Amino acid sequence: xxxxxxxxxxxxxxxxxxxxxxxxxxxxxxxxxxxxxxxxxxxxxxxxxxxxxxxxxxxxxxxxxxxxxxxxxxxxxxxxxxxxxxxxxxxxxxxxxxxxxxxxxxxxxxxxxxxxxxxxxxxxxxxxxxxxxxxxxxxxxxxxxxxxxxxxxxxxxxxxxxxxxxxxxxxxxxxxxxxxxxxxxxxxxxxxxxxxxxxxxxxxxxxxxxxxxxxxxxxxxxxxxxxxxxxxxxxxxxxxxxxxxxxxxxxxxxxxxxxxxxxxxxxxxxxxxxxxxxxxxxxxxxxxxxxxxxxxxxxxxxxxxxxxxxxxxxxxxxxxxxxxxxxxxxxxxxxxxxxxxxxxxxxxxxxxxxxxxxxxxxxxxxxxxxxxxxxxxxxxxxxxxxxxxxxxxxxxxxxxxxxxxxxxxxxxxxxxxxxxxxxxxxxxxxxxxxxxxxxxxxxxxxxxxxxxxxxxxxxxxxxxxxxxxxxxxxxxxxxxxxxxxxxxxxxxxxxxxxxxxx
Numbered sequence: 001x002x003x004x005x006x007x008x009x010x011x012x013x014x015x016x017x018x019x020x021x022x023x024x025x026x027x028x029x030x031x032x033x034x035x036x037x038x039x040x041x042x043x044x045x046x047x048x049x050x051x052x053x054x055x056x057x058x059x060x061x062x063x064x065x066x067x068x069x070x071x072x073x074x075x076x077x078x079x080x081x082x083x084x085x086x087x088x089x090x091x092x093x094x095x096x097x098x099x100x101x102x103x104x105x106x107x108x109x110x111x112x113x114x115x116x117x118x119x120x121x122x123x124x125x126x127x128x129x130x131x132x133x134x135x136x137x138x139x140x141x142x143x144x145x146x147x148x149x150x151x152x153x154x155x156x157x158x159x160x161x162x163x164x165x166x167x168x169x170x171x172x173x174x175x176x177x178x179x180x181x182x183x184x185x186x187x188x189x190x191x192x193x194x195x196x197x198x199x200x201x202x203x204x205x206x207x208x209x210x211x212x213x214x215x216x217x218x219x220x221x222x223x224x225x226x227x228x229x230x231x232x233x234x235x236x237x238x239x240x241x242x243x244x245x246x247x248x249x250x251x252x253x254x255x256x257x258x259x260x261x262x263x264x265x266x267x268x269x270x271x272x273x274x275x276x277x278x279x280x281x282x283x284x285x286x287x288x289x290x291x292x293x294x295x296x297x298x299x300x301x302x303x304x305x306x307x308x309x310x311x312x313x314x315x316x317x318x319x320x321x322x323x324x325x326x327x328x329x330x331x332x333x334x335x336x337x338x339x340x341x342x343x344x345x346x347x348x349x350x351x352x353x354x355x356x357x358x359x360x361x362x363x364x365x366x367x368x369x370x371x372x373x374x375x376x377x378x379x380x381x382x383x384x385x386x387x388x389x390x391x392x393x394x395x396x397x398x399x400x401x402x403x404x405x406x407x408x409x410x411x412x413x414x415x416x417x418x419x420x421x422x423x424x425x426x427x428x429x430x431x432x433x434x435x436x437x438x439x440x441x442x443x444x445x446x447x448x449x450x451x452x453x454x455x456x457x458x459x460x461x462x463x464x465x466x467x468x469x470x471x472x473x474x475x476x477x478x479x480x481x482x483x484x485x486x487x488x489x490x491x492x493x494x495x496x497x498x499x500x501x502x
Contacts, residue, residue, distance in 0.1 A: 004157075006102040007167050010246040012041045016048045021249035025060045028479055030119055030247045033168055035067035036104035073117050073484060075460075084455050085496075088489045091117070091461065092138065095131075095486055107165040110153055111146035117484015118463065122164045123150070125174035126277050127487045129181050130422045134490030137497045141188045148181050152200040160207045163274065168247060171240035172275040176307045178204050179314040194318040201315055208235055208308060226300060226359050232341035234300045235308055236359070239271030251478060259292035272296035276304070280477070281406060281414035283356065283367050289410050299365065300357040302346040306374035309338045339380050346375075352388045354381075369406040370397060370423040376430035386434040393427060394439050401450035401467035403427045403443060413477030419447070419467035421491040428495065444495050451492050461488045 003009065010017050010033055020032050037044055044066050051062055076082075076090040095115050101108040106122060114135075116127045128151075132144050151161050161178060163169035179201060186193040194201075211222035212233055220227035224238045242264035244252035252270055259266045273284045273296045286293035312335035319328035345357040348364040354372040356365040372389050375381040381389065397404045402419040409416045424447040431440035450465050454473065460483035464474040474481050 008104045009167050023059060024250055025063060028119060029249060033105055033246045034070040037067055070121055084452060088493055091489055105167045109150045109165060111149045112143060113147055113150050116486040118482025122166055124164045125161050126177050129177040130425060130487035131490040132184055134493035137493040144185055148185055151178055152197060155200045155203040172271055174275060174277050176204055176311055179311040191321055194321055198318045205311055232337060234305050234341050236297055236300055237272040237275040238297055239268060239275060242268040255291040269294040269296040278414040280412045282408045282410040282412060283369050288367055288408060298358055298360040300359050302354045302356055303371040303374040305342050306378040309335055309380050310378040353392050370403055373426050373430040376434055377426045379433060390431055390436050390439055399467040400446060401465055401470040402447035404467055411476050417466045417468035418464045418474045420464050421488045425491045448495055461485050
């Protein structure tokens with residue numbers, strides 16, 4: 001990984017970083033990696049080595065003397081004194097950030113941006129699209145363009161939109177929603193937006209297809225690209241690094257203790273799951289329940305490939321608008337080939353729905369999730385396939401409080417009984433696109449009522465919700481349920497104001 005001046009990389013802290021994380025100085029391992037050093041790293045390390053020889057106080061005391069802790073994202077005062085719409089309006093101001101310079105691990109951004117809230121004090125890639133839906137509903141077109149310009153800046157500088165604007169996220173991205181962000185802005189400002197971002201859209205595609213030219217029948221996998229048995233190219237989630245995550249160091253070490261995979265493979269699978277945004281879910285676990293059986297990189301995710309089809313289709317239109325028909329036709333062919341491959345490999349004939357595909361075992365996954373809605377959300381599914389998927393969503397995923405993430409209770413946060421704002425929007429849009437307005441309105445109603453119920457009792461907009469037992473809050477995962485919360489605010493506001501016509 002290329003180093004960039006003025007930024008802190010946690011590995012530069014050497015044994016200090018390892019000691020702080022392994023001794024769990026902070027309950028949340030993200031706290032230390034977001035700290036800002038008060039002195040040059042070399043000086044802190046030298047002082048730490050001296051301190052270890054003659055300790056003066058606890059390790060926590062040493063850290064507090066040498067680092068500024070990250071600030072907590074505040075909440076509006078007396079939230080329950082206002083209605084939910086006023087609360088969300090207040091949250092837009094609280095979650096908004098002015099342009100920043102490089103600070104610690106935080107990568108500076110040249111334009112205004114918005115953070116999710118809670119423990120998340122930086123942009124998160126795929127969160128941002130769903131947050132933007134609410135900004136669009138609030139008429140914040142310029143703010144949306146500012147955020148898109150930040151993503152364009154990251155693509156030009158780093159060659160990817162990282163998981164978030166932190167140095168420890170620079171080895172992975174997240175679900176590629178940049179094309180959807182550009183399309184959202186295009187709907188507000190016209191086709192000039194496709195022309196404005198055509199270079200960055202192309203850079204996004206090049207990131208996901210890096211080394212595609214090197215895959216062969218004998219070596220069918222390179223980075224995020226997988227050559228299928230018939231020669232088709234599809235994609236997987238992956239990470240440049242194969243070590244424990246900086247922001248989850250001790251947890252990753254612990255999860256490997258029972259793993260049969262070698263450490264480099266195990267950590268790569270963990271990191272790949274984080275690139276998916278679904279960290280974590282039984283979807284990525286070979287036995288559907290235990291972390292030491294994680295196998296993310298063995299799967300062809302149906303959501304990722306649907307988003308890349310949408311990116312290819314967007315690039316086709318963008319190059320056609322700019323008067324480059326040959327390039328446009330090339331992307332059109334790529335989109336057609338990917339669509340055929342998704343239908344071939346990600347359609348589960350027994351389950352009659354879309355699923356991930358295990359490219360190592362060459363069989364579809366039996367683990368059903370709301371990722372099945374992505375081919376509909378993006379618009380690539382045929383009408384017959386779409387009707388079968390929507391029937392399954394209505395009969396098995398729709399619950400009193402919204403759409404389930406999966407059908408399995410595993411203790412992981414991206415599983416039952418939890419529901420998440422982005423998947424509610426994707427399910428709603430999938431149903432609307434394929435003319436099942438009755439289901440779409442039921443999804444909308446159940447989710448919005450759940451959000452309103454929790455707000456009425458807690459005064460909070462939560463990161464995730466229990467959609468099965470609406471008397472309970474959501475749980476599971478590596479950290480407590482966060483409040484704030486960008487994509488919940490965005491999806492709720494968009495659903496409240498939506499009048500979608502296809």
